[in-house]
Amino acid sequence: MVEEPEGQQVELETRPGRRWPVILVWVFVLGLLGLLGFGLIRTQQGPIGIGNEVPDLVLTTFDGESIALREVQAQVLVINFWASWCKPCEQEAQELEQAYQLYKDQEVVFLGVDYVDTETEARGYLEKFNITYPNGPDLGTRISQAFRIRGVPETYIIGPDRRIVAVMIGPYQSLEAIIQHIELAFTN
Incomplete structure (x- = not known):
């Protein structure tokens, strides 16, 4: 009242x-x-950078294999984000495959993460460039969100301690540039 x-x-x-x-x-x-x-x-x-730990995620490849990023048994892990519709990705596709062929027996694991694509187009891209290292779709963009990528292509080189040693935003311009980043990971 x-x-x-x-x-x-x-x-x-x-x-x-x-x-x-x-x-x-x-x-x-x-x-x-x-x-x-x-x-x-x-x-x-911005994207996660040099010195950051690789996020604890699982990539399921187009062949159905599940790969936990933190549990990869290798000295160096190379993660490349790409898409079939990405023209700059095409510029580095052959060099990444060549680097994979050079290092596949030397404790270096390459993984491709297909960003916002259809499986048919992604598989066509892998076939077109004869890419043989494991690749899988970024379902729900959860992997690219964890890495906070800005676009494709982006490549992360991860050392034995599972920390990022090198980041390449945009396409690699040469096989030598890829080799340089991988060798840097071996020395860290």
Whole structure:
């Protein structure tokens, strides 16, 4: 009850049931703003970089093999993000395959991660460039999101401690550049 200036009492009508929808709307709006802010922060962080640990993810290849990135038994891990529709990816495809052939018996594992593609087009790309190292689709873009890639191609060279040693954003320009990054991983 509230007292009016003339001494009259007026009862204020309050309905507790009407407050809950308003509270729920505010909780929803604040939660949405929090998620948006978190997404913006991750976007501004850029790709994971040199010195960061490789994310704990599993790539399922086009052949059905599941490969846990942190459990790969190799001195060096090369992860290449690509897509069949990506023209710059085509520029480095043969050099990556040549590097794979050079290092496949030397504890270097190559993995290709196909970004936002159809399986038919991806398999066609692998066949066109005679790529023989394991490749798989980035289902739900969870791997590319964990690496926070900016686009394709991007390549990450990971050393024996499972930390990133080199990052190439864009296509490698030569086989020698790939070799240089792999050799750097051996010396770290």
